[in-house]
Amino acid sequence: MTKLQLRAFLYQLGCFICLFVLFRYLVAVYSGLTGFWIPITAFIIATAIGPKFQAVKTKDSEKLFMKWIFIKGIREIG
Numbered sequence: 001m002t003k004l005q006l007r008a009f010l011y012q013l014g015c016f017i018c019l020f021v022l023f024r025y026l027v028a029v030y031s032g033l034t035g036f037w038i039p040i041t042a043f044i045i046a047t048a049i050g051p052k053f054q055a056v057k058t059k060d061s062e063k064l065f066m067k068w069i070f071i072k073g074i075r076e077i078g
Contacts, residue, residue: 027045
């Protein structure tokens with residue numbers, strides 16, 4: 001695993017954790033769901049809405065890219 005692949009994984013994990021905690025709270029407070037349905041719903045929403053990071057080897061070097069449903073297209077990070 002290269003340095004950029006590790007960075008992409010950590011960015012992906014960090015974004016997922018933040019969104020999961022946020023949506024778990026929102027689902028618990030504002031919906032009528034109880035029990036294990038709260039984390040399952042938060043997991044699905046965080047997975048669908050979270051940005052996707054990927055390290056790609058190009059001709060020049062390895063680059064880090066991000067794709068998100070709220071941003072048109074793919075963006076190069078750093």
